[in-house]
Amino acid sequence: xxxxxxxxxxxxxxxxxxxxxxxxxxxxxxxxxxxxxxxxxxxxxxxxxxxxxxxxxxxxxxxxxxxxxxxxxxxxxxxxxxxxxxxxxxxxxxxxxxxxxxxxxxxxxxxxxxxxxxxxxxxxxxxxxxxxxxxxxxxxxxxxxxxxxxxxxxxxxxxxxxxxxxxxxxxxxxxxxxxxxxxxxxxxxxxxxxxxxxxxxxxxxxxxxxxxxxxxxxxxxxxxxxxxxxxxxxxxxxxxxxxxxxxxxxxxxxxxxxxxxxxxxxxxxxxxxxxxxxxxxxxxxxxxxxxxxxxxxxxxxxxxxxxxxxxxxxxxxxxxxxxxxxxx
Amino acid sequence: xxxxxxxxxxxxxxxxxxxxxxxxxxxxxxxxxxxxxxxxxxxxxxxxxxxxxxxxxxxxxxxxxxxxxxxxxxxxxxxxxxxxxxxxxxxxxxxxxxxxxxxxxxxxxxxxxxxxxxxxxxxxxxxxxxxxxxxxxxxxxxxxxxxxxxxxxxxxxxxxxxxxxxxxxxxxxxxxxxxxxxxxxxxxxxxxxxxxxxxxxxxxxxxxxxxxxxxxxxxxxxxxxxxxxxxxxxxxxxxxxxxxxxxxxxxxxxxxxxxxxxxxxxxxxxxxxxxxxxxxxxxxxxxxxxxxxxxxxxxxxxxxxxxxxxxxxxxxxxxxxxxxxxxxxxxxxxxxxxxxxxxxxxxxxxxxxxxxxxxxxxxxxxxxxxxxxxxxxxxxxxxxxxxxxxxxxxxxxxxxxxxxxxxxxxxxxxxxxxxxxxxxxxxxxxxxxxxxxxxxxxxxxxxxxxxxxxxxxxxxxxxxxxxxxx
Numbered sequence: 001x002x003x004x005x006x007x008x009x010x011x012x013x014x015x016x017x018x019x020x021x022x023x024x025x026x027x028x029x030x031x032x033x034x035x036x037x038x039x040x041x042x043x044x045x046x047x048x049x050x051x052x053x054x055x056x057x058x059x060x061x062x063x064x065x066x067x068x069x070x071x072x073x074x075x076x077x078x079x080x081x082x083x084x085x086x087x088x089x090x091x092x093x094x095x096x097x098x099x100x101x102x103x104x105x106x107x108x109x110x111x112x113x114x115x116x117x118x119x120x121x122x123x124x125x126x127x128x129x130x131x132x133x134x135x136x137x138x139x140x141x142x143x144x145x146x147x148x149x150x151x152x153x154x155x156x157x158x159x160x161x162x163x164x165x166x167x168x169x170x171x172x173x174x175x176x177x178x179x180x181x182x183x184x185x186x187x188x189x190x191x192x193x194x195x196x197x198x199x200x201x202x203x204x205x206x207x208x209x210x211x212x213x214x215x216x217x218x219x220x221x222x223x224x225x226x227x228x229x230x231x232x233x234x235x236x237x238x239x240x241x242x243x244x245x246x247x248x249x250x251x252x253x254x255x256x257x258x259x260x261x262x263x264x265x266x267x268x269x270x271x272x273x274x275x276x277x278x279x280x281x282x283x284x285x286x287x288x289x290x291x292x293x294x295x296x297x298x299x300x301x302x303x304x305x306x307x308x309x310x311x312x313x314x315x316x317x318x319x320x321x322x323x324x325x326x327x328x
Numbered sequence: 329x330x331x332x333x334x335x336x337x338x339x340x341x342x343x344x345x346x347x348x349x350x351x352x353x354x355x356x357x358x359x360x361x362x363x364x365x366x367x368x369x370x371x372x373x374x375x376x377x378x379x380x381x382x383x384x385x386x387x388x389x390x391x392x393x394x395x396x397x398x399x400x401x402x403x404x405x406x407x408x409x410x411x412x413x414x415x416x417x418x419x420x421x422x423x424x425x426x427x428x429x430x431x432x433x434x435x436x437x438x439x440x441x442x443x444x445x446x447x448x449x450x451x452x453x454x455x456x457x458x459x460x461x462x463x464x465x466x467x468x469x470x471x472x473x474x475x476x477x478x479x480x481x482x483x484x485x486x487x488x489x490x491x492x493x494x495x496x497x498x499x500x501x502x503x504x505x506x507x508x509x510x511x512x513x514x515x516x517x518x519x520x521x522x523x524x525x526x527x528x529x530x531x532x533x534x535x536x537x538x539x540x541x542x543x544x545x546x547x548x549x550x551x552x553x554x555x556x557x558x559x560x561x562x563x564x565x566x567x568x569x570x571x572x573x574x575x576x577x578x579x580x581x582x583x584x585x586x587x588x589x590x591x592x593x594x595x596x597x598x599x600x601x602x603x604x605x606x607x608x609x610x611x612x613x614x615x616x617x618x619x620x621x622x623x624x625x626x627x628x629x630x631x632x633x634x635x636x637x638x639x640x641x642x643x644x645x646x647x648x649x650x651x652x653x654x655x656x657x658x659x660x661x662x663x664x665x666x667x668x669x670x671x672x673x674x675x676x677x678x679x680x681x682x683x684x685x686x687x688x689x690x691x692x693x694x695x696x697x698x699x700x701x702x703x704x705x706x707x708x709x710x711x712x713x714x715x716x717x718x719x720x721x722x723x724x725x726x727x728x729x730x731x732x733x734x735x736x737x738x739x740x741x742x743x744x745x746x747x748x749x750x751x752x753x754x755x756x757x758x759x760x761x762x763x764x765x766x767x768x769x770x771x772x773x774x775x776x777x778x779x780x781x782x783x784x785x786x787x788x789x790x791x792x793x794x795x796x797x798x
Contacts, residue, residue, distance in 0.1 A: 283487070
């Protein structure tokens with residue numbers, strides 16, 4: 001086990017896989033000479049050369065389309081979106097081509113591409129640079145969507161993503177690049193479609209993914225300390241495929257659930273989780289499933305408004321208390 | 329958005345039953361419009377809209393028992409925002425954005441669920457179809473229990489636990505919103521810490537009896553807590569029709585509780601006297617002959633109320649309450665009259681009956697009885713009172729004893745006026761006689777005082793002109 005940052009864990013997954021498989025190439029804006037806006041690909045161009053670490057013009061639709069073509073021809077490109085906000089320009093390529101070519105070709109062509117970059121907000125980048133798009137991409141059959149929260153998972157899931165035969169939307173928690181954690185040595189892949197129990201508990205299930213998992217751990221500590229409530233924290237990790245089983249098992253045990261997400265409430269991951277719980281664990285529910293989501297506004301720039309617009313400890317505690325029928 | 333709550337309609341009120349919605353979701357209401365009928369401990373009332381606007385959401389169902397202060401409906405301003413968000417159309421987002429970070433969308437999102445199994449298939453691993461997933465089959469079909477009281481009566485978990493452990497949910501008070509029974513409310517029964525006492529736990533019919541061996545009498549079977557299959561109904565004879573579980577109206581429940589409490593905790597004693605009503609009958613005929621066509625006629629009951637009201641200030645012990653170990657004297661004379669309703673009993677009172685003329689007593693009495701039967705009494709008209717009169721005379725009852733209406737010290741039960749042979753001097757003549765029985769709380773009053781009270785009442789009724797003087 002080595003302790004490393006989320007950023008270094010991610011970089012080591014890319015480097016290991018490039019070492020292991022020559023068909024793996026990186027492509028994106030400023031990822032080569034500049035080392036990447038978030039330094040995820042720092043110095044990889046020195047190690048693997050500019051044929052495998054490809055700097056592109058500012059043209060997301062163009063380079064994503066190019067990468068899809070490379071993938072159709074046997075390469076395994078890993079595309080960097082400087083942030084997922086810019087993927088709207090490439091979304092036609094992602095949704096209309098990457099997600100559908102396997103179906104269109106009757107299985108003759110696959111698109112083993114990984115599109116990665118930071119997702120979400122919370123760092124004062126304002127409305128156009130603060131989208132959380134996991135629900136959006138999670139809508140499309142043909143795409144896989146993951147959102148790891150820890151250094152261990154970001155490495156293990158990147159290894160899995162690159163080896164996957166289909167397009168993977170890899171949503172990094174931008175706010176967590178500098179956070180540290182233990183990462184197993186070697187080829188420790190983490191499978192898709194398997195949620196992680198970040199903390200065991202018996203009284204209420206707190207469910208999220210990405211950076212909100214850390215928020216939930218904080219909430220769970222506070223609930224334990226102040227109210228003697230043992231919360232179980234579930235990190236979904238994988239949005240599509242989705243691990244219903246872990247959630248249902250947890251809710252059957254705790255009888256209550258709060259789903260937390262940074263994205264907007266309507267038509268969201270939390271909506272889906274709530275629906276799955278009521279379908280499969282209805283007779284175990286003691287209270288309606290609570291959702292805590294981003295405010296239904298374009299993300300504000302002002303710090304005080306930004307804090308108010310995203311889930312925080314107090315909102316989650318309030319939701320938990322409602323589900324527990326406590327005054328708090 | 330303004331919320332309407334279950335109002336507190338009287339001191340003793342802790343919850344009310346929402347009987348009936350008079351308006352539907354989406355209806356326009358003006359401030360003051362009656363929107364719902366509610367039933368409190370003793371009466372049903374209409375409650376009025378506190379605001380004008382669209383009735384956006386009804387938060388409780390008909391039949392739900394709602395604690396006071398709990399929201400029952402949401403009224404939206406007339407700006408259309410409610411409708412927009414409720415239907416989840418595109419305008420909803422705008423409407424919500426306006427309300428800021430704490431916006432609670434009111435619409436229910438209906439998502440056609442894509443099966444997770446399909447989602448987890450690699451793309452192209454097979455034809456996946458966009459069908460909705462069938463909800464997991466529930467393991468045990470859950471009867472609605474005895475509750476049947478509406479949608480929010482118990483959480484799904486509670487209904488399942490009730491079914492598995494044979495818990496009768498009608499016996500449990502819910503602590504959740506709208507009286508919802510939640511996990512904490514039933515866990516004591518599930519974990520076995522508490523045994524539920526079914527309403528009518530009886531010895532199980534023993535199989536021995538069925539085998540016709542009279543040597544083993546059924547009565548020896550130890551009483552058992554009823555099992556789930558029979559929890560809500562008494563044990564019964566094999567081969568006879570099943571009794572039908574009746575939905576207990578709230579008023580019946582409350583009457584039952586109060587009467588049981590009275591009979592179990594108040595040391596009742598009874599004193600009966602026979603009153604000659606010949607003069608009273610003549611007086612009444614004379615008075616009513618003066619009443620214009622269609623006017624309110626004085627009843628015998630009005631005369632008895634007035635007689636009691638005049639007698640009580642002279643016998644204060646009967647106009648008292650024994651509460652929490654203390655005896656309270658009432659300075660006012662407020663006479664409750666028991667009124668039989670379809671679902672139970674209610675006893676509104678005539679305030680200061682001793683101060684009112686016989687005519688005023690008569691008019692107040694008719695008004696209260698009329699409104700009691702329509703459910704139109706206000707709580708302050710039946711919560712309180714200092715002495716109760718219950719009259720079954722019109723139903724040809726010779727005499728009866730009534731249960732004290734707590735915390736009052738006494739109740740007067742009135743029988744029919746009957747024509748009967750009586751001794752007058754040395755002759756037997758036909759007289760009109762009526763039996764009055766007082767049930768009194770022995771902690772507040774003794775037998776001799778009750779007898780003297782009856783003598784005083786007799787004095788007024790046998791010399792009825794005195795009723796007009798008082």
